[in-house]
Amino acid sequence: MKYTEEHEWLRPEGDLVVVGITAHAAEQLGDVVFVELPEPGPVEKGAEIVVIESVKAASDIVAPLDGEIVEINEALAETPGQINEAPLEAWFFKIRPADPAALEGFMDEAAYKALIG
């Protein structure tokens, strides 16, 4: 498992990467009430592709790397509260990285824990 500075977790699954947000991020957001997921297709790193609305505010999730969105978690739009209840299971999308080695550059768990203190 790898982590981004934007508080996403990245889990390799074959040649794909599954993306969600960390428990820390979910806790900071508060109760999530709405999720807008991207369409499958190519995305560029940094593009705002997911909208999350909590009881408090709207936030964006960015594409963590260049690649192609191949699958989205449709069920999450129906049960956005899962992001708070089980953030590691509440995946948003699966992306096929343009560069198969792209995951190497991200934080490991120790580095992410140091980031959030």
Added chain:
Amino acid sequence: MAGTAGSDHDGLACTGLHGLHVELGAKMVPFAGYDMPVSYPMGVLREHLHTRAAAGLFDVGHMGQVILRGPDRVAALERLVPADIAGLAEGRQRYALFTTPEGGILDDLMVANRGDHLFLVVNAANKAADLAHLAATPGLEVTPVTDRGLLALQGPQAEAALARLVPGVAAMRFMDVASLDWQGAELWISRSGYTGEDGFEISVPAAAERDLARALLDQPEVAPIGLGARDSLRLEAGLPLHGHDIDTTTTPVEAALGWSIGKARRTGPRAGGFPGADRILAELETGAPRRRLGLRPEGRAPMREGTPLFDAPEGGRALGQVASGGFGPSLEAPLAMALLPADIAPGAQIWGEVRGKRQPAQVVSLPFVPSRFKR
């Protein structure tokens, strides 16, 4: 993801319960110059639902408490507000508005007749301006109350919980006020609130504030509730928030608050005499160009404050913008309030532009959730 910095109360004022909030694990945020709890570990959604089902304790000590004395206090206050203060019986409280000469709303407030004085509760953000406004009015001896905290206990089980400590509250009706003793401390209690639920607001001497809050939290019905749920509760109850739904550019009639203007201030010898009376009384007769109404967006995406509104899915007429909006946990749906042109009535469909896309919303009358006051 942005905005994950911790809170910092440097430069912010604290209520007497600040330490308790921190002990309870609250997430603290700056609000109206105070470091205040936005939520506790229970979270906004469950805090909201708990208040509707049982009882929630809110620290509203950031709000302004003011005593007005002077033999002409009633007539003097009526020169600032369109509410009927002369008709307010001892032991009763009434909702009022400070109006501007243009007919706008400087602030909304509660006025209680406590016998030899009037007791006011004003919004935290407007406290200093309201005090200056009162002090500039001949006939008012204005004393800000700075040695008391203010708690709100709200919900269908608020009476059961509070009556165990202060039995006298059981006899109070909605908008009654009373001075009642708790362990030697004189509490100034009103049966009112800002959630649409039955409940109480309790002014408590600073020395007893923390003990009273603890004693209430020890009651099985009571959980601490933060500002996040306070906002979603008042939104579902259709209650306006000054600075958002009402301000100096909205009149009482536009804001659907004409009910707070007493009959005696509309016609007869005490009619008018408050700032903006010409415009406000005329609008009571003939209607206002805009009206505060509710919106129920389709789907789950909230329409937040500032969302532009239109009368068509493309092009069409601009109808203004959302005044306050979010997600209603009891409705399990998004909800919003807006000042809409007078020809837009409940039942109409309009569109709000969220992230560049127009989403349909149904115009509805307020409140979204029926109020449950003890009349």
